[in-house]
Amino acid sequence: MTDASSSPRSGAAPRLRVLAAMSGGVDSAVAAARAAEAGHDVTGVHLALSENPKSFRTGARGCCTIEDSRDARRAADVIGIPFYVWDLAERFREDVVEDFVAEYEAGRTPNPCLRCNEKIKFAALLDKALALGFDAVCTGHYATIVTRDDGTRELHRASDVAKDQSYVLGVLDERQLAHAMFPLGDTLTSKDEIREEAERRGLAVAKKPDSHDICFIADGDTQGFLAGRLGTSEGDILDEDGRKLGTHEGAYGFTIGQRKGLRIGHPAPDGKPRYVLDISPADNTVTVGPAASLDVEGLTAVRPRWCGAPPDGPGRYTAQLRAHGGETEVTAEPSADGDELRVRFTEPVRGVAPGQAIVLYDGDRVIGSATIATTERARVGAHSGPDALGKGGEPA
Numbered sequence: 001m002t003d004a005s006s007s008p009r010s011g012a013a014p015r016l017r018v019l020a021a022m023s024g025g026v027d028s029a030v031a032a033a034r035a036a037e038a039g040h041d042v043t044g045v046h047l048a049l050s051e052n053p054k055s056f057r058t059g060a061r062g063c064c065t066i067e068d069s070r071d072a073r074r075a076a077d078v079i080g081i082p083f084y085v086w087d088l089a090e091r092f093r094e095d096v097v098e099d100f101v102a103e104y105e106a107g108r109t110p111n112p113c114l115r116c117n118e119k120i121k122f123a124a125l126l127d128k129a130l131a132l133g134f135d136a137v138c139t140g141h142y143a144t145i146v147t148r149d150d151g152t153r154e155l156h157r158a159s160d161v162a163k164d165q166s167y168v169l170g171v172l173d174e175r176q177l178a179h180a181m182f183p184l185g186d187t188l189t190s191k192d193e194i195r196e197e198a199e200r201r202g203l204a205v206a207k208k209p210d211s212h213d214i215c216f217i218a219d220g221d222t223q224g225f226l227a228g229r230l231g232t233s234e235g236d237i238l239d240e241d242g243r244k245l246g247t248h249e250g251a252y253g254f255t256i257g258q259r260k261g262l263r264i265g266h267p268a269p270d271g272k273p274r275y276v277l278d279i280s281p282a283d284n285t286v287t288v289g290p291a292a293s294l295d296v297e298g299l300t301a302v303r304p305r306w307c308g309a310p311p312d313g314p315g316r317y318t319a320q321l322r323a324h325g326g327e328t329e330v331t332a333e334p335s336a337d338g339d340e341l342r343v344r345f346t347e348p349v350r351g352v353a354p355g356q357a358i359v360l361y362d363g364d365r366v367i368g369s370a371t372i373a374t375t376e377r378a379r380v381g382a383h384s385g386p387d388a389l390g391k392g393g394e395p396a
Helices: 026-037 066-079 089-105 112-131 174-178 191-200 222-230
Strands: 017-021 041-048 083-087 136-138 143-147 153-157 235-238 244-248 275-280 285-289 296-306 315-320 327-334 340-349 357-362 365-378 389-392
Touching: 017 026, 017 112, 026 041, 026 066, 026 136, 026 191, 041 066, 041 112, 066 083, 089 112, 089 222, 112 136, 112 174, 153 174, 327 357, 340 365
Parallel strands: 017 041, 017 136, 041 083, 235 285
Antiparallel strands: 143 153, 153 365, 235 244, 275 285, 296 340, 296 365, 315 327, 315 357, 327 340, 357 365, 365 389
16 A cells, blocks of 8 residues: 655655545645655646535635635646646535534434544545545644555644644545545644745735634634524523523523533622533523533433444543543543443543544554543532532433
């Protein structure tokens, strides 16, 4: 199998046919330029993911506009590589947007970037690329691929941890890693230096703002986006004892750990802030309470995906629960049938929501990921330990 992670200038690896996914931003443009400079046969492709793309961006949000497509084409022209636009809007709508809406409707908090990497960039796009004779798909993600002496491949954090994006790539399996290329992953440079490199290369996207938030919600109003698809439905906001504190217009508009926007109208008896503890789509209620009630000591996750061979038993790892979150020490073990991952935290953590991804690391190496299904919470005021656990965060 061709090693997509190596440069032909190493003296051993061949020149590869590389399909560079170009979003119209600076990172993907520099990644494509580096792949071409390394001697690979590079073709650029922009993924048309929006069925009704806007002509221009809204601020720095989104990456699917007509403007972005034109920026990607101009960058490909400067690099001197062929360029195409592939329409994957229907697949994106089905696998990412509709999944996003369905997850919120069920009271879970999804990460659409992971789903896009799993279903679009390294499934639909990669499968099409391989069918056309390409060896690898190149993206502007900050992560690294390490090839071991036995030929197996591992996903590792980027050299610059501050820019690391391995969390959203934790859904990739070994086959996908074998055909992935991340030219920015071993870059010990700041984002400003990446922009300076783009400027030196004559790429007009050098000063273009980064896209952020959710690409298909251009104005950043997630609640408004969901309301437009799910409608409004008044429900109750309750405290932990079931007392009504206020109302809301749809339980889907809340996430576990949320503090702002509760609109309860009066403070808690102790004067401290309240946080969303549970979301129940079945009866359209949202339960709020003190921060201490968010403490989670364990969880069960489903649909594990392994970046290589799965663990054959329990192990000690660090876990990341958000794209820009820190790491926490855990013990984790796949179930006997391999369908679940059971995790215990060394120290309680807060704001863990069903639907989020948990990504396991061994040092800088990504072991794999899974989708959080249920959490185990510590009882407020109780000591730590198995007998102090209470269930929380179960999806409907």
